[in-house]
Amino acid sequence: MKTPNKPFSKDILHIENIEIVCNDIIKKLKTDVAKKLQRRGAVIGISGGIDSSVCLALSAKAFGPNKVTAIMLPEQDSSDDSRILAEKLAAKFDVTDTLVEDITQALNGFGCYQRRDEAIARVITDFNPTVDKAKIEIKQEAASNLPPAFSVTVIKPNGEVISKLLPVREYLQIVASTNFKQRSRMSMLYYHAERLHYAVIGTPNKHEVEQGFFVKHGDGAADVMPIGHLYKTQVYQIAKHLGVPQEIIDRTPTTDTYTAEQTQEDFFYQMPFKQMDLMWYGWENNYSAEEVSKVMNKTKEEIESIYKNFERKKKTTEYLRMRPIF
Amino acid sequence: MMNVDTDLKSKIKDYIIESTLDDVEKINDNTLIFEEGILDSMGLLFLIEFLKDEFNIETNDEELVVENFQSINSILNFVEQKI
Numbered sequence: 511m512k513t514p515n516k517p518f519s520k521d522i523l524h525i526e527n528i529e530i531v532c533n534d535i536i537k538k539l540k541t542d543v544a545k546k547l548q549r550r551g552a553v554i555g556i557s558g559g560i561d562s563s564v565c566l567a568l569s570a571k572a573f574g575p576n577k578v579t580a581i582m583l584p585e586q587d588s589s590d591d592s593r594i595l596a597e598k599l600a601a602k603f604d605v606t607d608t609l610v611e612d613i614t615q616a617l618n619g620f621g622c623y624q625r626r627d628e629a630i631a632r633v634i635t636d637f638n639p640t641v642d643k644a645k646i647e648i649k650q651e652a653a654s655n656l657p658p659a660f661s662v663t664v665i666k667p668n669g670e671v672i673s674k675l676l677p678v679r680e681y682l683q684i685v686a687s688t689n690f691k692q693r694s695r696m697s698m699l700y701y702h703a704e705r706l707h708y709a710v711i712g713t714p715n716k717h718e719v720e721q722g723f724f725v726k727h728g729d730g731a732a733d734v735m736p737i738g739h740l741y742k743t744q745v746y747q748i749a750k751h752l753g754v755p756q757e758i759i760d761r762t763p764t765t766d767t768y769t770a771e772q773t774q775e776d777f778f779y780q781m782p783f784k785q786m787d788l789m790w791y792g793w794e795n796n797y798s799a800e801e802v803s804k805v806m807n808k809t810k811e812e813i814e815s816i817y818k819n820f821e822r823k824k825k826t827t828e829y830l831r832m833r834p835i836f
Numbered sequence: 837m838m839n840v841d842t843d844l845k846s847k848i849k850d851y852i853i854e855s856t857l858d859d860v861e862k863i864n865d866n867t868l869i870f871e872e873g874i875l876d877s878m879g880l881l882f883l884i885e886f887l888k889d890e891f892n893i894e895t896n897d898e899e900l901v902v903e904n905f906q907s908i909n910s911i912l913n914f915v916e917q918k919i
Binding site: 650655656658659661673675676677681822826 | 882884896906
């Protein structure tokens with residue numbers, strides 16, 4: 511096991527030579543698309559979130575704004591803010607080939623909403639999808655030694671909140687139904703990429719890739735992932751450097767998947783990004799739980815439990831990153 | 837009581853072995869089934885479903901703690917408290 515060569519600190523993930531790092535990413539993106547993939551530009555789905563915004567900015571710099579097609583892919587549950595911010599972003603980086611492809615009808619065709627709502631109603635019987643809002647979330651602490659289990663939460667128009675632990679069949683049906691969203695977006699992105707002979711730029715960051723916070727053959731399907739090696743705090747640092755609009759930087763990352771507001775922290779990560787970045791770095795670079803605990807103001811036992819949680823997440827999501835076996 | 841215990845325990849153990857396709861020798865009553873990777877997060881959800889179908893036991897959020905699920909013996913204790 512390799513031992514770390516510098517002391518663990520809160521600044522350990524800060525990118526010192528940001529200009530050089532950005533230029534390297536841009537250069538690699540250009541080479542990957544033009545030489546390895548032999549495509550003449552980039553198609554990218556933009557949501558108004560930080561990851562797709564940074565990918566758009568990098569793509570505009572790598573290929574020139576006139577060789578980037580930015581596509582907004584809203585559906586009936588998307589927040590209106592997402593579209594407004596996505597439009598601002600494209601304008602900021604001079605990307606004029608912007609399209610809005612509303613995928614609601616495609617999702618209706620797949621029965622996405624109906625299948626999801628049926629499963630929710632089996633758990634919370636008075637769920638009314640026309641007026642109630644719903645989301646799924648993890649309620650346990652990340653430091654728990656048990657794997658996480660999801661709960662479904664329904665918010666009534668009068669503010670009443672009903673939350674229940676999701677039985678396995680209903681959990682799987684809800685996830686399988688909502689995954690139509692990411693897979694429909696992927697189909698649309700590839701339609702435009704093939705139409706233009708462009709590459710699809712994937713937007714997952716390091717956490718999404720390694721912890722499996724993506725949909726297999728959905729947002730996990732792309733030709734190149736320029737920020738797949740970057741921690742979330744580094745994505746923010748690059749966003750600031752490249753001039754991504756401040757409203758996008760300040761926005762809490764959401765899944766934009768369920769009708770009720772849902773942060774990525776509630777849905778999946780179980781801790782704030784800043785903490786997660788540092789502890790994930792500590793874990794994958796073999797820093798002892800004791801050394802990390804002192805910097806993070808946590809006990810050694812808490813860090814040990816969090817390390818186990820990371821290990822479990824990486825292992826149980828291996829399936830998502832695997833290619834077909836033959 | 838002894839027989840009831842043994843019966844419950846063997847049902848739990850049989851379920852875990854059957855659902856994981858693992859070797860019987862690999863799992864004893866105190867094996868840490870999550871820590872050793874025998875069951876994962878989906879395995880926990882299917883286990884909760886099994887407890888409901890087999891023993892009519894509903895598990896709530898607060899009961900999802902390691903003390904109730906870490907081994908066959910802990911699951912047995914949990915089941916006995918709830919029956």
